[in-house]
Amino acid sequence: xLQLNYRDSRPIYEQxxxxxxxLIITGAIPAGDKLPSVRALSASLAINPNTIQxxxxxxxxxxxxxxxAGKGSFAALPADVREERREELFSKLDAIVQELRFLxxxxxxxxxxxxxxxxxxxx
Amino acid sequence: xLQLNYRDSRPIYEQxxxxxxxLIITGAIPAGDKLPSVRALSASLAINPNTIQxxxxxxxxxxxxxxxAGKGSFAALPADVREERREELFSKLDAIVQELRFLxxxxxxxxxxxxxxxxxxxx
DNA sequence: TAACTGTACTAACACACTTAGTACAGTTAA
DNA sequence: TTAACTGTACTAAGTGTGTTAGTACAGTTA
Numbered sequence: 001x002l003q004l005n006y007r008d009s010r011p012i013y014e015q016x017x018x019x020x021x022x023l024i025i026t027g028a029i030p031a032g033d034k035l036p037s038v039r040a041l042s043a044s045l046a047i048n049p050n051t052i053q054x055x056x057x058x059x060x061x062x063x064x065x066x067x068x069a070g071k072g073s074f075a076a077l078p079a080d081v082r083e084e085r086r087e088e089l090f091s092k093l094d095a096i097v098q099e100l101r102f103l104x105x106x107x108x109x110x111x112x113x114x115x116x117x118x119x120x121x122x123x
Numbered sequence: 124x125l126q127l128n129y130r131d132s133r134p135i136y137e138q139x140x141x142x143x144x145x146l147i148i149t150g151a152i153p154a155g156d157k158l159p160s161v162r163a164l165s166a167s168l169a170i171n172p173n174t175i176q177x178x179x180x181x182x183x184x185x186x187x188x189x190x191x192a193g194k195g196s197f198a199a200l201p202a203d204v205r206e207e208r209r210e211e212l213f214s215k216l217d218a219i220v221q222e223l224r225f226l227x228x229x230x231x232x233x234x235x236x237x238x239x240x241x242x243x244x245x246x
Numbered sequence: 247t248a249a250c251t252g253t254a255c256t257a258a259c260a261c262a263c264t265t266a267g268t269a270c271a272g273t274t275a276a
Numbered sequence: 277t278t279a280a281c282t283g284t285a286c287t288a289a290g291t292g293t294g295t296t297a298g299t300a301c302a303g304t305t306a
Contacts, residue, residue, distance in 0.1 A: 026225045070273030193304035
């Protein structure tokens with residue numbers, strides 16, 4: 001379900017949070033569905049429950065999850081959070097594209113790259 | 124010349140390295156030009172010389188700089204490093220675009236975004 | 247010679263991350 | 277009601293990384 005990379009310098013709790021965020025945004029975990037319990041996920045990933053709890057805290061603070069006391073944590077993807085994420089990604093996109101242009105990448109190459117990826121989704 | 128963000132969780136030496144890399148790739152520091160000395164840059168940024176040294180080590184390891192004993196460090200941008208950076212950025216681009224598509228961004232919106240940025244460079 | 251260059255150390259401190267353990271309130275099903 | 281689950285909130289300890297401070301050395305340049 002989630003993959004951890006211990007070589008990565010990023011903290012485990014961030015990797016867990018980012019992985020869950022991606023699963024929620026891609027629909028692999030639909031909004032409203034229950035997330036694995038802190039203890040269950042910590043057991044399956046073989047890490048401390050506190051680390052999972054921290055990932056869930058961060059995920060909830062970002063708006064991708066909510067908690068019902070005694071029941072558990074659930075996935076969420078409200079419109080404003082989607083919009084916020086879009087803006088964040090667009091900003092990163094701009095920076096990358098700008099640097100690629102300095103590296104001599106043409107509009108044609110960029111379009112081709114995006115087109116290729118589109119075809120992978122719609123063969 | 125370089126901006127540091129102490130709120131950023133990223134280490135200072137990575138911020139310095141990434142900032143210099145960007146200046147080199149964009150041509151703000153042309154290949155062959157001398158980089159500021161370790162001591163001079165550490166003084167102007169008000170940080171420890173060891174931190175700058177670490178940034179230079181990393182930058183040189185990536186291929187964006189070379190050292191001449193006793194003279195100093197100089198910017199570099201060989202073809203293979205450019206190509207490696209292109210691949211790295213394309214990978215990040217793919218991941219961002221994929222997530223944007225899941226967020227409902229259409230090809231038209233993507234093209235428009237790229238087109239806007241192009242017009243900013245060529246008004 | 248004097249002032250610069252990068253580099254290589256040791257030592258110490260601060261902070262974030264992670265783990266371990268315990269505890270408590272709310273929910274759910276037997 | 278009891279038992280097992282849920283998230284949450286602590287304290288404590290260990291570890292590793294980043295940063296700073298200080299000193300030192302070899303090479304270059306004016």
